[in-house]
Amino acid sequence: MVQLPGGGFPSGLAGGWAVTLNGAPVFYVINAHGPYVPDAAAESRKFTDPRQREAFSNHRAWVSVDVVGGQPDGSIRTIVLGALGVIAASLMDRETSLVYSTWRDEAMVPGPGLSERLTRWMETPAE
Numbered sequence: 001m002v003q004l005p006g007g008g009f010p011s012g013l014a015g016g017w018a019v020t021l022n023g024a025p026v027f028y029v030i031n032a033h034g035p036y037v038p039d040a041a042a043e044s045r046k047f048t049d050p051r052q053r054e055a056f057s058n059h060r061a062w063v064s065v066d067v068v069g070g071q072p073d074g075s076i077r078t079i080v081l082g083a084l085g086v087i088a089a090s091l092m093d094r095e096t097s098l099v100y101s102t103w104r105d106e107a108m109v110p111g112p113g114l115s116e117r118l119t120r121w122m123e124t125p126a127e
Contacts, residue, residue: 030063040057059097089114104121
């Protein structure tokens with residue numbers, strides 16, 4: 001678990017873990033109790049879909065699935081991003097209100113086929 005200088009954890013951080021594989025970026029999962037941003041209502045205005053806007057505005061906790069260092073390069077990008085999609089899909093439950101990709105600046109509202117849509121989404125390069 002990452003600690004801040006002087007001890008302690010980031011505000012709202014409930015837990016997390018990282019996975020390292022030989023030759024691959026470091027994968028990490030963070031579980032936080034609290035909004036993703038200080039003013040979720042204001043930040044939610046960037047979503048054009050009213051369902052996404054409402055979900056972001058009202059969220060009270062979040063889980064992050066990511067890799068250290070941003071999008072991976074070259075031939076492993078599709079594999080790594082596909083794996084992120086699989087991990088994220090496996091962590092979703094009935095309480096999941098929104099799936100948001102900061103690097104794509106896109107969101108999805110849960111519904112039928114979300115796991116499959118998420119995996120395809122992660123495998124498709126961001127524009």
